[in-house]
Amino acid sequence: MSRSIPADSVGVTEPYTLHFDHAINLSSGGALAEYDLIYECYGELNPQKNNAVLICHALSSDHHAAGFHGLNDTKPGWWDNMIGPGKPVDTNRLFVVSCNNLGGCSGSTGPSSINPTSGEPYGPDFPLVTVRDWVESQARLADALSVQQWLAVMGGSLGGMQALQWAIDYPDRLRHCIAIAAASKLTAQNIAFSEVARQAILTDPDFHGGRYYDHNTIPRRGLRIARMLGHITYLSDDAMAKKFGRQLREGKINFNYGVEFEVESYLRHQGDSFVERFDANTYLLITKVLDYFDPAEKTDGNLAAVLTGAVADFLIVSFTSDWRFASSRSREIVKALHENSLNVSYADVNSYQGHDSFLMPIPQYHNVVRAYLDQALRNAG
Amino acid sequence: MSRSIPADSVGVTEPYTLHFDHAINLSSGGALAEYDLIYECYGELNPQKNNAVLICHALSSDHHAAGFHGLNDTKPGWWDNMIGPGKPVDTNRLFVVSCNNLGGCSGSTGPSSINPTSGEPYGPDFPLVTVRDWVESQARLADALSVQQWLAVMGGSLGGMQALQWAIDYPDRLRHCIAIAAASKLTAQNIAFSEVARQAILTDPDFHGGRYYDHNTIPRRGLRIARMLGHITYLSDDAMAKKFGRQLREGKINFNYGVEFEVESYLRHQGDSFVERFDANTYLLITKVLDYFDPAEKTDGNLAAVLTGAVADFLIVSFTSDWRFASSRSREIVKALHENSLNVSYADVNSYQGHDSFLMPIPQYHNVVRAYLDQALRNAG
Numbered sequence: 001m002s003r004s005i006p007a008d009s010v011g012v013t014e015p016y017t018l019h020f021d022h023a024i025n026l027s028s029g030g031a032l033a034e035y036d037l038i039y040e041c042y043g044e045l046n047p048q049k050n051n052a053v054l055i056c057h058a059l060s061s062d063h064h065a066a067g068f069h070g071l072n073d074t075k076p077g078w079w080d081n082m083i084g085p086g087k088p089v090d091t092n093r094l095f096v097v098s099c100n101n102l103g104g105c106s107g108s109t110g111p112s113s114i115n116p117t118s119g120e121p122y123g124p125d126f127p128l129v130t131v132r133d134w135v136e137s138q139a140r141l142a143d144a145l146s147v148q149q150w151l152a153v154m155g156g157s158l159g160g161m162q163a164l165q166w167a168i169d170y171p172d173r174l175r176h177c178i179a180i181a182a183a184s185k186l187t188a189q190n191i192a193f194s195e196v197a198r199q200a201i202l203t204d205p206d207f208h209g210g211r212y213y214d215h216n217t218i219p220r221r222g223l224r225i226a227r228m229l230g231h232i233t234y235l236s237d238d239a240m241a242k243k244f245g246r247q248l249r250e251g252k253i254n255f256n257y258g259v260e261f262e263v264e265s266y267l268r269h270q271g272d273s274f275v276e277r278f279d280a281n282t283y284l285l286i287t288k289v290l291d292y293f294d295p296a297e298k299t300d301g302n303l304a305a306v307l308t309g310a311v312a313d314f315l316i317v318s319f320t321s322d323w324r325f326a327s328s329r330s331r332e333i334v335k336a337l338h339e340n341s342l343n344v345s346y347a348d349v350n351s352y353q354g355h356d357s358f359l360m361p362i363p364q365y366h367n368v369v370r371a372y373l374d375q376a377l378r379n380a381g
Numbered sequence: 382m383s384r385s386i387p388a389d390s391v392g393v394t395e396p397y398t399l400h401f402d403h404a405i406n407l408s409s410g411g412a413l414a415e416y417d418l419i420y421e422c423y424g425e426l427n428p429q430k431n432n433a434v435l436i437c438h439a440l441s442s443d444h445h446a447a448g449f450h451g452l453n454d455t456k457p458g459w460w461d462n463m464i465g466p467g468k469p470v471d472t473n474r475l476f477v478v479s480c481n482n483l484g485g486c487s488g489s490t491g492p493s494s495i496n497p498t499s500g501e502p503y504g505p506d507f508p509l510v511t512v513r514d515w516v517e518s519q520a521r522l523a524d525a526l527s528v529q530q531w532l533a534v535m536g537g538s539l540g541g542m543q544a545l546q547w548a549i550d551y552p553d554r555l556r557h558c559i560a561i562a563a564a565s566k567l568t569a570q571n572i573a574f575s576e577v578a579r580q581a582i583l584t585d586p587d588f589h590g591g592r593y594y595d596h597n598t599i600p601r602r603g604l605r606i607a608r609m610l611g612h613i614t615y616l617s618d619d620a621m622a623k624k625f626g627r628q629l630r631e632g633k634i635n636f637n638y639g640v641e642f643e644v645e646s647y648l649r650h651q652g653d654s655f656v657e658r659f660d661a662n663t664y665l666l667i668t669k670v671l672d673y674f675d676p677a678e679k680t681d682g683n684l685a686a687v688l689t690g691a692v693a694d695f696l697i698v699s700f701t702s703d704w705r706f707a708s709s710r711s712r713e714i715v716k717a718l719h720e721n722s723l724n725v726s727y728a729d730v731n732s733y734q735g736h737d738s739f740l741m742p743i744p745q746y747h748n749v750v751r752a753y754l755d756q757a758l759r760n761a762g
Contacts (some may be wrong), residue, residue, distance in 0.1 A: 199649070257669075
């Protein structure tokens with residue numbers, strides 16, 4: 001049964017895959033001789049080629065940021081409320097590109113892809129990568145799409161970190177950097193959450209040292225725990241209270257280990273559905289990408305110093321209820337940008353939804369992004 | 382090699398075990414026909430029997446609150462900085478009792494104890510219990526020790542919840558209730574953390590439906606993950622930053638899944654050592670005790686209403702950096718006590734150590750407890 005696509009949707013979209021056979025050297029010292037990147041495009045690149053926006057995804061998303069993969073598809077892309085005709089990232093005027101990152105499991109080369117050398121999945125042989133490596137691979141994608149300079153590179157959470165890295169590594173290749181609900185590096189507490197998630201996967205007997213593909217199994221238990229834990233950190237205490245409170249599933253306590261509180265049901269469902277769609281080795285890899293991100297490490301922790309070469313204008317957005325990457329973390333970035341006399345817009349958006357706020361259609365937030373991109377388009381001429 | 386015991390220590394202590402053969406009916410509808418409680422005592426009960434203090438333990442502690450179990454014992458009881466001669470809970474003047482709760486794994490009857498009916502460990506047949514059940518069993522212990530009325534019942538975290546329940550269930554049997562870093566019920570986020578910990582244990586292939594004793598194994602992986610996760614919630618973001626920051630174990634990133642950051646090493650160590658000393662079924666049970674605690678549930682969420690019968694004086698203590706049971710949660714309790722015109726002292730102690738602050742020798746905190754108990758002793762005559 002087909003359905004009608006909303007008028008403000010980019011509609012039915014199709015992913016493209018580009019094969020790169022020019023080796024990429026990685027931060028780890030390793031290299032990939034060849035790799036694929038899968039991506040989607042929304043809107044049209046204008047003749048001046050100055051209306052392109054790169055969307056960078058966070059931990060577990062992918063290239064499918066907007067629209068539907070078919071008329072029967074019930075769920076749009078992960079940032080569909082942000083991207084579309086007339087939406088804050090307005091595809092009537094912008095050319096939007098969104099790719100699945102290297103190491104992913106949605107079509108770009110990653111641990112579950114076939115290693116051409118062995119003819120088997122890479123598994124644990126897939127090299128660990130960094131935000132820098134991602135940005136380099138995205139720059140190659142830009143080359144292939146004839147985008148010399150992005151009007152904007154934007155993303156939330158880990159996506160915002162990529163936008164920041166773009167401003168550092170390729171200052172001339174973006175006019176605007178939009179980093180939402182991000183941080184310039186993880187705290188010890190952030191790393192601790194990553195580590196518990198990793199240990200749940202690594203110690204799952206079905207992990208088989210990362211070669212579970214060969215055993216026709218997946219480390220389901222570990223990945224499920226990792227995802228359940230992740231969801232706690234994506235929501236605020238307030239959001240959970242509003243959503244679930246202490247509501248009992250069956251109206252009474254049963255004195256057993258089945259689902260008793262609604263929040264338990266929610267977490268189990270999130271965990272169960274995630275294991276069906278996401279690769280455990282990719283999850284491990286991406287938590288490491290997060291932990292390693294620390295551009296100011298090479299300037300002895302001085303974030304302003306590592307940003308001296310940046311020339312983009314910046315929009316930094318944080319959310320009052322985000323305890324994973326709190327507003328104070330965004331203000332550190334704003335401060336470092338100010339120290340370099342860069343143009344910075346900063347909004348601390350009032351929200352109750354926690355870190356997940358960056359995915360929500362919060363009017364103040366969407367208005368800020370819309371106004372910023374309108375201005376960017378006007379200035380682009 | 383023996384060592385000298387510090388002068389302000391209660392010294393070498395010995396636990397006692399009391400067997401109760403009068404059945405206890407539990408909140409779940411189940412019952413235990415007989416059970417043991419293990420406990421320790423420090424100081425002397427005075428002839429008036431009005432100097433007794435009951436210490437209630439939190440999630441994973443036990444009856445061994447102070448002193449050493451032998452001259453070669455390097456680690457004192459878990460609240461040794463609080464309890465001893467001249468310490469805030471001054472054993473020169475107070476008679477202090479500390480018991481391992483029912484369902485525990487340190488000597489009181491619990492899931493790892495032998496079920497007299499079957500001759501095998503209870504395992505999953507051990508009934509789930511509640512804070513009310515614990516308080517009832519503690520009241521029976523008080524009877525056995527000839528303590529008709531405690532000068533104070535005190536505890537931190539889940540221990541504070543027991544103190545509150547005492548004030549509700551046995552108002553005439555305590556003069557003072559000291560609830561530290563507690564809350565009147567868990568939030569959805571608190572329950573969510575409990576649930577992820579439980580799922581890690583319950584889905585461990587070595588759990589065997591709780592009958593792992595019969596398989597000569599323990600659900601090591603799951604219990605380890607549960608404990609690692611717990612430790613994140615016991616510390617504040619600040620405490621973790623101070624303790625570990627982003628410090629690398631070997632001074633460099635290795636691009637693998639071994640220990641890279643110091644915080645990873647800490648968590649793995651905490652997890653590994655916990656599985657050697659704690660029973661997984663008890664861990665599951667105690668997380669449920671926490672989740673179920675909600676005395677105001679029977680008064681439709683009105684905490685003041687459930688406290689109308691309370692007559693004790695109260696000391697409520699919270700810590701500014703505690704995000705597990707935030708200061709606001711203690712203020713809810715204070716408000717409900719005030720609505721009943723009860724005598725309440727409240728201190729919100731400045732600390733950076735998070736929930737674990739209640740175990741730390743923070744001068745302001747210790748001074749508050751000391752002054753409160755001094756006053757209590759003076760008023761007791």
